[in-house]
Amino acid sequence: MSALIAADDLRYRYPTGFQAGPLTFSSGPGVVHLTGPNGSGKTTLLRCLCGALRGFSGSVRIRGVDPREVAARRDVALLSAEPELPEFLTVDEAWQQLAAIRGVPDWAGGTLRDRLDLPPGLRVGHASAGQRRLIELLVAAAGDPAVLLLDEPFANLDPDRAHRVRTLLEAWRATRAIVITSHLPLPLQPDQVAVTRAAGADPA
Amino acid sequence: MALLLVVVQLDVIVDWTALGEGLRALAPGPAAVAWAVLACAGALDSRRFVAAELLGPRLDLVRRQPVSASAAGVPTALLLLILGAPVAAVAAVWYGPSDTIAMALWTLLGTGPALLLGAGRPLAAILVVGLAMSVVAIGQAWPAARLPALAAAVVGMLPLLGAGAMRLAPGGGTRAQRVGGRSTGVLTALVRRDVLALVRREPGTLAALGVVALLVGLVVRVARVNNAVHGMASVCAALLALAAVGPFVLAGAGAAARHAGRRFDPPEWPVLGRTRALALAATASVLLLPSWAAAAVGGAGALGPVAHLRVAALFAAMVTGAACLVAVRPRRPDHGVYPWWLGACLALTMAGSAWGPLAAAGLAGAALWGARAAIVRRRR
Numbered sequence: 001m002s003a004l005i006a007a008d009d010l011r012y013r014y015p016t017g018f019q020a021g022p023l024t025f026s027s028g029p030g031v032v033h034l035t036g037p038n039g040s041g042k043t044t045l046l047r048c049l050c051g052a053l054r055g056f057s058g059s060v061r062i063r064g065v066d067p068r069e070v071a072a073r074r075d076v077a078l079l080s081a082e083p084e085l086p087e088f089l090t091v092d093e094a095w096q097q098l099a100a101i102r103g104v105p106d107w108a109g110g111t112l113r114d115r116l117d118l119p120p121g122l123r124v125g126h127a128s129a130g131q132r133r134l135i136e137l138l139v140a141a142a143g144d145p146a147v148l149l150l151d152e153p154f155a156n157l158d159p160d161r162a163h164r165v166r167t168l169l170e171a172w173r174a175t176r177a178i179v180i181t182s183h184l185p186l187p188l189q190p191d192q193v194a195v196t197r198a199a200g201a202d203p204a
Numbered sequence: 205m206a207l208l209l210v211v212v213q214l215d216v217i218v219d220w221t222a223l224g225e226g227l228r229a230l231a232p233g234p235a236a237v238a239w240a241v242l243a244c245a246g247a248l249d250s251r252r253f254v255a256a257e258l259l260g261p262r263l264d265l266v267r268r269q270p271v272s273a274s275a276a277g278v279p280t281a282l283l284l285l286i287l288g289a290p291v292a293a294v295a296a297v298w299y300g301p302s303d304t305i306a307m308a309l310w311t312l313l314g315t316g317p318a319l320l321l322g323a324g325r326p327l328a329a330i331l332v333v334g335l336a337m338s339v340v341a342i343g344q345a346w347p348a349a350r351l352p353a354l355a356a357a358v359v360g361m362l363p364l365l366g367a368g369a370m371r372l373a374p375g376g377g378t379r380a381q382r383v384g385g386r387s388t389g390v391l392t393a394l395v396r397r398d399v400l401a402l403v404r405r406e407p408g409t410l411a412a413l414g415v416v417a418l419l420v421g422l423v424v425r426v427a428r429v430n431n432a433v434h435g436m437a438s439v440c441a442a443l444l445a446l447a448a449v450g451p452f453v454l455a456g457a458g459a460a461a462r463h464a465g466r467r468f469d470p471p472e473w474p475v476l477g478r479t480r481a482l483a484l485a486a487t488a489s490v491l492l493l494p495s496w497a498a499a500a501v502g503g504a505g506a507l508g509p510v511a512h513l514r515v516a517a518l519f520a521a522m523v524t525g526a527a528c529l530v531a532v533r534p535r536r537p538d539h540g541v542y543p544w545w546l547g548a549c550l551a552l553t554m555a556g557s558a559w560g561p562l563a564a565a566g567l568a569g570a571a572l573w574g575a576r577a578a579i580v581r582r583r584r
Binding site: 047050051052053054055067070071073074076077078084085086088089093096097100101102103105 | 389390392393394396397400401404405463464465466467470471472473474475476583584
């Protein structure tokens with residue numbers, strides 16, 4: 001079976017000279033822990049893996065396809081560390097939009113929403129920081145992408161919610177490749193650990 | 205709401221009774237072409253419902269059989285005849301209950317092309333329409349040959365219908381739809397999000413657009429009544445009034461993009477640049493549509509089909525121009541450039557010759573291309 005996600009000598013160089021990477025790994029279903037010190041370019045590499053940053057060198061493949069192509073981006077989702085969802089959307093509207101964009105408008109997101117204990121009509125702008133994190137996770141999972149790239153998914157979560165997310169990821173790891181960035185140990189056992197290092201000046 | 209406005213618009217533009225009489229009076233060849241166009245439009249409109257809801261689940265049994273496309277065509281055609289009974293009833297009202305050939309033709313035309321378009325086989329749909337129209341033409345020229353012609357056409361359609369039925373995915377919809385990536389679904393999702401942003405965050409802008417639409421209708425009406433104007437004067441009133449709405453449309457489209465924040469167009473989403481550009485233009489259309497409908501209602505009777513085409517050309521140029529400016533600078537579209545764009549489009553659409561509106565339509569295409577290029581450039 002071919003890898004769900006593979007990166008070979010992935011590097012991204014900012015105009016300032018800062019370089020994130022190199023990163024090489026390959027994964028089928030399971031959890032990959034992408035770790036490294038603060039400022040080592042974990043988020044940058046994650047954005048390269050999903051095709052959000054396109055000027056990288058090396059190679060990235062999502063189910064054998066370059067993420068710079070639309071076909072590959074249907075299979076990969078990114079959970080950013082920063083909140084990004086528009087505040088005027090409700091929980092259901094947010095995941096329904098992403099499911100439609102990924103071509104699965106009849107995706108049953110209501111079940112997952114209930115598991116995360118999110119009210120369907122809650123506006124993103126009215127949610128607490130922890131709830132917002134869960135909404136972003138729900139939206140990232142909309143349409144069942146095969147590869148999930150999660151940037152600090154446990155940030156801002158209380159122990160109960162962190163446990164819910166951990167249980168969810170444990171259930172998903174059998175069928176999806178989940179890449180999690182964190183400079184701290186993960187609350188679940190990773191199948192692989194990939195370490196990043198950086199060279200050059202700070203990206204900021 | 206948008207559909208209702210389009211219906212109002214069409215109702216104002218088209219004299220349905222005269223159209224029906226005109227179609228009946230046509231020679232066999234043109235009549236066949238006219239009916240073919242109407243059948244294709246109807247099929248395009250209903251293809252998703254027919255494929256996903258009406259036929260998809262009912263054709264599961266046929267699809268599971270190890271039979272050829274021609275053999276599958278027989279039960280498929282029977283199913284189409286049964287499900288299309290309401291269409292046949294309409295034909296019975298139109299032609300009389302004794303004309304079973306017309307009823308069969310109407311039913312096949314009402315359901316066959318929709319099935320084939322829903323299954324992603326547009327060429328087969330065109331072929332089916334062509335076969336049916338040949339029957340119409342032959343029937344008008346030689347009434348005695350209608351039945352044999354219908355029989356031959358149905359035999360010719362069977363493999364096409366069978367192949368279309370086989371292409372529908374289990375549970376309805378095409379396989380491509382199941383795999384994902386329907387650009388129309390993406391388009392709808394993006395436009396819906398943009399409209400929600402306006403409804404929840406910019407109700408004042410929407411209310412202003414409503415008031416402006418009323419004023420547009422009033423201005424066109426006054427121009428018509430005062431002047432007893434026909435021809436270009438009424439058209440110019442409609443064009444000028446519509447162009448005056450432009451800044452509101454650009455402000456609305458820009459506000460929708462601003463409220464979406466980084467989610468305006470995340471580069472990691474599986475959305476083509478042209479789809480995003482079209483979605484922007486569609487959002488702008490939603491904002492301009494009430495004014496267009498108001499202008500059509502205000503100018504009812506004075507604006508002929510050619511005038512409506514001029515207005516449509518300006519409409520297209522306005523919404524694509526707004527889309528392009530928002531695509532270039534989503535948070536702060538250039539309100540200084542837009543009046544120049546509006547002026548150029550106005551000058552072209554108000555020109556006496558037919559080339560002006562055509563050039564405006566060309567500008568609309570160029571603006572859409574520019575919007576797509578700006579979106580693709582920003583993603584790099």
